[in-house]
Amino acid sequence: MATANTVHNHSYQHFEDLQMSAEEFYAMLEKMIKEYEYPDITLSRRKLKEGGLLSSNRIYLCISREYLNYYVCAAPYGRSFYISWWLQEDAHTASNVAEKVPLIGKAIAQRMEDKTYYQLDTELMFIQSISSIVRKAVEKVKADHGFRKPEIAN
Numbered sequence: 001m002a003t004a005n006t007v008h009n010h011s012y013q014h015f016e017d018l019q020m021s022a023e024e025f026y027a028m029l030e031k032m033i034k035e036y037e038y039p040d041i042t043l044s045r046r047k048l049k050e051g052g053l054l055s056s057n058r059i060y061l062c063i064s065r066e067y068l069n070y071y072v073c074a075a076p077y078g079r080s081f082y083i084s085w086w087l088q089e090d091a092h093t094a095s096n097v098a099e100k101v102p103l104i105g106k107a108i109a110q111r112m113e114d115k116t117y118y119q120l121d122t123e124l125m126f127i128q129s130i131s132s133i134v135r136k137a138v139e140k141v142k143a144d145h146g147f148r149k150p151e152i153a154n
Contacts, residue, residue, distance in 0.1 A: 009087040009131075013138045018081040018145055025074035025083065026061040029137045033063065038129060041065050065126045067091075072134060083141070085134050087127060 030043050042064045047057035048071070063070040067090040074083045115123075141147075 005091055006089045007086055008089060009127075010084070011131075011134075012082065012084040013141075014077075015081040015083075015141065015145070015147065017079055018141075018147075019076065019079070020074075020081045020141070020145075022059060022074040022076075025137070025141065026072070028140065029061060029072065029134065032133050032137055033130070036129065036133070038065075038126070041126070041130075046071070063130050065123075068123060068126060070130050070134070081141075083138055085131075087131075 026045070033041065033043065042062075044062045044064070046060050046062045048060055050056050050058050058073060058075065061072040061074075063072065069088045069090065070085055071088060072083070072085045074081070076082075
């Protein structure tokens with residue numbers, strides 16, 4: 001049972017000697033996602049804390065479908081540029097509340113979290129589709145800025 005947000009996956013790409021704005025990358029990624037016309041997906045910017053209560057905020061592009069969210073961070077790092085993306089599942093508030101009902105709460109909460117094959121397939125389509133598009137956007141940055149795959153020595 002999910003009682004807190006759960007991170008399922010994390011990937012990243014570092015680009016040496018690349019100057020690019022986060023907004024430029026986010027706009028490109030949003031355009032790529034919108035071209036696929038996926039249903040029930042929302043795109044938004046979210047301010048997340050860099051650290052504790054008084055720390056600065058960092059803007060993330062959030063790609064959401066129901067309780068699944070990809071948080072994409074694009075940021076300069078010195079003379080370099082960094083892209084990171086996280087797949088997070090939000091806590092299921094209704095099942096958290098149901099879990100507190102004496103005697104039968106845990107059974108109710110478990111029943112609320114059981115998913116049909118259709119629901120599972122739809123989640124997988126979202127996860128795989130967005131992951132693929134983010135990777136394509138990273139590859140586009142590589143191609144547009146002259147980055148090549150490292151050659152493997154024999």
